[in-house]
Amino acid sequence: MQETHYSLSPIGILHSPLKEREEAPNQGREGAPNAWLEVNAQVSAGLEGIAVGDEIIVITWLHKAGRDTLKTHPRNDETAPLAGVFATRSPDRPNPLGLHRVKVLSITGERLQVGPIEAIDGTPVVDIKPVLLQSADA
Amino acid sequence: MQETHYSLSPIGILHSPLKEREEAPNQGREGAPNAWLEVNAQVSAGLEGIAVGDEIIVITWLHKAGRDTLKTHPRNDETAPLAGVFATRSPDRPNPLGLHRVKVLSITGERLQVGPIEAIDGTPVVDIKPVLLQSADA
Numbered sequence: 668m669q670e671t672h673y674s675l676s677p678i679g680i681l682h683s684p685l686k687e688r689e690e691a692p693n694q695g696r697e698g699a700p701n702a703w704l705e706v707n708a709q710v711s712a713g714l715e716g717i718a719v720g721d722e723i724i725v726i727t728w729l730h731k732a733g734r735d736t737l738k739t740h741p742r743n744d745e746t747a748p749l750a751g752v753f754a755t756r757s758p759d760r761p762n763p764l765g766l767h768r769v770k771v772l773s774i775t776g777e778r779l780q781v782g783p784i785e786a787i788d789g790t791p792v793v794d795i796k797p798v799l800l801q802s803a804d805a
Numbered sequence: 806m807q808e809t810h811y812s813l814s815p816i817g818i819l820h821s822p823l824k825e826r827e828e829a830p831n832q833g834r835e836g837a838p839n840a841w842l843e844v845n846a847q848v849s850a851g852l853e854g855i856a857v858g859d860e861i862i863v864i865t866w867l868h869k870a871g872r873d874t875l876k877t878h879p880r881n882d883e884t885a886p887l888a889g890v891f892a893t894r895s896p897d898r899p900n901p902l903g904l905h906r907v908k909v910l911s912i913t914g915e916r917l918q919v920g921p922i923e924a925i926d927g928t929p930v931v932d933i934k935p936v937l938l939q940s941a942d943a
Contacts (some may be wrong), residue, residue, distance in 0.1 A: 673813040
């Protein structure tokens with residue numbers, strides 16, 4: 668295949684009490700804190716219609732991840748057999764996109780308080796989408 | 806904020822009977838066909854552990870989308886009030902990432918048959934993730 672690349676620009680950034688990757692739980696529901704998602708002023712018109720109480724999907728760029736990993740021990744368990752990264756949620760993968768289903772807890776201008784979320788402080792956000800179905804979404 | 810960009814490389818491509826954006830339903834569950842996801846040989850080791858019957862999340866790069874749209878009529882309904890793109894699943898958005906929860910129907914080498922999926926023929930795939938919970942997953 669030809670060498671193609673797409674350019675992703677952050678639409679915002681996460682402010683979280685989690686400062687290091689080592690502190691972060693594997694998944695939001697495993698004791699992660701809430702965080703503030705600060706949306707860039709240039710794209711904040713895109714937030715219209717998002718309300719407190721909504722469930723949304725935040726897509727992040729896991730900027731501390733390695734991109735050369737194709738096999739990993741799921742959940743960092745060295746005793747587990749190696750699995751392909753596409754069969755796991757490892758942050759280390761060719762395109763380190765993170766998917767986080769969170770609740771909107773409060774909204775202040777261009778900042779959404781969301782959680783729980785396992786991404787660390789300073790993680791770039793590249794998209795936000797609504798959850799479509801409670802039971803079988805994305 | 807500073808002008809930052811991240812570079813996304815396709816990990817594969819979709820082969821679908823849907824050839825034009827106008828033919829595609831809004832969501833996979835709205836009558837979309839199955840498609841073949843052909844994974845690049847360089848990253849196909851990352852598929853290990855994915856099995857027929859699995860539910861996976863395919864993340865696409867919606868290459869026909871416009872990136873300058875911040876408000877849209879949901880579901881192309883001109884009578885609906887304008888909403889921010891982050892409150893909709895519109896393909897037109899600053900970073901045109903598509904999220905598709907699909908079932909793996911068959912596997913032939915580096916090709917996964919998946920569906921139903923509303924993305925059109927030739928859509929680049931940038932990530933694949935497992936569904937973690939049937940009821941509440943990102």
